[in-house]
Amino acid sequence: MQNNILICGVGGQGIVLTSKLIAAAAMAKDIPVMSAETIGMAQKGGSVFSFLRLGENLHCPMFPEKSADILIAFEPAEAVRMLPYLKETGRIVLNTHPIMPVTAALSGSDYTGTEMIAYLQKHVPEISMLDADAACRELGSPKVLNMIMLGAAVRQNVLPFTIEEIEEIMRRTVKPQFVEMNCRALRYEA
Amino acid sequence: MHKEFLMGNAAIARGAIAAGLNLVCGYPGTPSTEVLETAAKANDGSLYVEWSVNEKAALELGAGAAYCGARSMVTMKQVGLNVASDPLMSLAYIGVKGGMVILVADDPGPISSQTEQDTRTFAAYSKLPCFDPTSVQEAYDMISEAFAYSERYHTPVLFRPTTRICHGYASVTVKDTEEYLHNQPEGFVRDPSKWVIFPRLSYQAHISIEARNAALSQVFSEYPHNELRPASETGCRKGIATQGISYTYAMEALEGKPAPAVLKIATPFPFPEQLAVEFLQNLDEVLCIEELDPVIERELIYVCGKYHLNVTVRGKLTHDVRNAGENTCASAAHDIAEFMGWALPESAKADAAPALPVRPPVLCAGCPHRASFYAVKQAMKGKKSVFCGDIGCYTLGNAMPLDMVDTCLCMGAGVNITQGIGKIEPDTNCFAFVGDSTFFASAITGAVNAVYNQANMTLVILDNSTTAMTGHQPHPGTGRTMMGEIVEKVSIEAVLRGVGVKTVETVNPLDLQAAIDCVKRVSAESGVKAIIFKSPCAVLIKPEKPAVIDPEKCTQCGRCIKSLGCPGIVRKDGKAAIEQALCTGCGLCAQVCPFHAISAGGEG
Ligand code: SF4
Ligand code: SF4
DSSP states (O other): OOEEEEEEEETTSSHHHHHHHHHHHHHHTTOOEEEEEOOSGGGTTSEEEEEEEESSSOOOSOOOTTOEEEEEESSHHHHHHHGGGEEEEEEEEEEOOOOOOHHHHHHTOOOOSHHHHHHHHHHOSEEEEEOHHHHHHHHTOGGGHHHHHHHHHHTTTOSSOOHHHHHHHHHHHSOHHHHHHHHHHHTOOO | OEEEEEEHHHHHHHHHHHTTOOEEEEOOOTTTTHHHHHHHHHOOSSSEEEEOSSHHHHHHHHHHHHHTTOOEEEEEEHHHHHHHHHHHHHHHHHOOSSOEEEEEEBOSSOSSSSOOOOHHHHHHHHTOOEEOOSSHHHHHHHHHHHHHHHHHHTSOEEEOOBHHHHSEEEEEEEOOGGGOOOOOOOOOOOOHHHHSOOHHHHHHHHHHHHHHHHHHHHHHHSOTTSEEEOOSSTTOOEEEEEOHHHHHHHHHHHTTSOOOEEEEOSOOBSOOHHHHHHHHHTOSEEEEEOSSSOHHHHHHHHHHHHTTOOOEEESTTTTSSOSSSOOOHHHHHHHHHHHHTOOOOOOOOOTTOOOOOOOOOOOOTTOHHHHHHHHHHHHTTTSOEEEEOOSSGGGGGGSTTTOOOSBOOSTTHHHHHHHHHHHHOTTSEEEEEEEHHHIIIIIHHHHHHHHHTTOOEEEEEEEOSSBTTTTOBOOTTTTBOTTSOBOOOOOHHHHHHHTTOOOEEEEOTTSHHHHHHHHHHHHTSSSEEEEEEEOOOTTTSOOOOOOEEOTTTOOOOOHHHHHHOOTTEEEETTEEEEOTTTOOOOOHHHHHOTTOOEEOOSOO
């Protein structure tokens, strides 16, 4: 049994950290894991992705198009960009909050993410949407965006973990004073 | 043995430590940087770790240690090898006593480099053995073998992972600390007939190098990481020769298919010739899937000629596969299907996806470089000027709306390029921009050259007190070392004055008017003069409160957005608005707004 997971968004959203947590959860269950992500210049406000594969007999961390079981998208346009990698039966967990690139601000064009969301809804039967930025405000910290997204992804029942297992890993990685906040984020449901 | 989830670069560092590493040094460069950083973190005190000023210094340091019998590793990216090539070419003749691995990370794509050069080709040129792992696990396993070969054959060896290996993560089997080797260096043994290079010695050394490499070609034909996998069905007369991450793409593509013979090359130099003969013997046609240069392809053609084998070798030279850029799972699957005559894998159809916003990398919100570029731009408005850039975050000063990088070539090149332009076009105001780390790495000689040869130019040092682009490494100007010592900072101003630059002014670029005045004043002088724009990297300091735009005063002129391009200001419903999560409160936009609608500053 293999799991192909794709996480995407914009530099600075905590994509890489999310990927690390999933990997740690896999390691804790003795599931072999590989991953590959954007590092370097592109992290400065560019499109960022992380490919993750769990299971036996893995060759390489990157997988071909139409292979992802789940796309965890932190930004609508980035979800559309990576959509070719999603299996026909794959699902998306989408943060509906758009991030406007500097170039859009300069050209005066209005990017609001709505056409991206419409496009995704039209093409992907299994899509679960939430405004994770609003959720962050509700929970009181912009730093828990990745936990909100991860929790939502786990609830899709395609990853081989329970919320409790992820929570266990999270406890080991975040500072004690942030554990409670992150627990609430993992379990956040709009 | 136990399992850990490691980045390729971390696996390499850990593998080297397990092999008894005594000293590691290098210069930061994507995708190689984390090797040294991991080693520094894992250092139990027995290891000497250093970020050297550049790759040449690092290589010489590593050689000195290996002369003493230490196991040393020198890390760099592929273009760094160009800087280190002078000592490297000679060291190949002198050889080493302790194991010495030169880790050079190649960057197919290129993803974050100036060139698509191939260190395997450099290996053949310098006649040094080269190791090329296909996975994170293999990188871990092979690095200790690289040390062993280096020691056995008294030669430095090259170890060249590519970006996808360096930055890929995998759960790997690693040694427990009890299993680590420990190397006790004997110390330097004086022997001028061995350590002092002379033409006569080099002639002798050349003869033994050729003999050694011929022997190594045999040895490598038996090396377990060079693998020959026979075709899954007898009678199949096709084969695939591959290396590095492309090997894993090929295996992925062959999963569940009647596979052709596969040759995996982990030591591109000396090439395992006998193994190649064995592979080619029963074949009619071979496809080479490799990144960067057609190294395997050329070797196979050579072997076919030498052994009169009638095999068609396909690859980059025959235009069966692309000759530039990186391979992917998809490209390998496509190339293999075409070669085997299988149905081509269909790619996902992107039916009328809405136009996607492009997200080119930009200087961070609050980056002091933005202010520096803007100040020079304002000061030189309407004057004939040229702005030579360099390698670092500040290369991003080329993006609109700043548009302040006219040239960029390689580390430190801007100084003398500016000088050259000035000699041909004396009426141009010549500026060279260089970062602090780049200044120490390779712009000091350029500055001496400019002073000595009577250049007329302004040298602009963008001093943010770190090596920002590669993830904030210390350098001589920061006063910190990788051994955790606090040392005296090397002063850029003192260096410049020391080499004869008479005018050196230091100014905070975020004080915009003072910065503009400084540029006007300094650039008007003749000869070589310097401005040091000093302000810390925005990522390293605690941000101040975000700026506030007064909607009463904002006329929606858009000047702030159009002149600065800071990600901290966006347009919302046509109006300028501050992106709270990004703005660092640097205050630059407040100084640009003609209507004083923006206020910034104050504790965050
Ligand atoms: S104060 Fe203005 S220029 Fe500085 S980071 Fe904030 S928005 Fe950008
Ligand atoms: S990392 Fe530092 S130097 Fe680089 S763009 Fe960001 S603020 Fe500027």
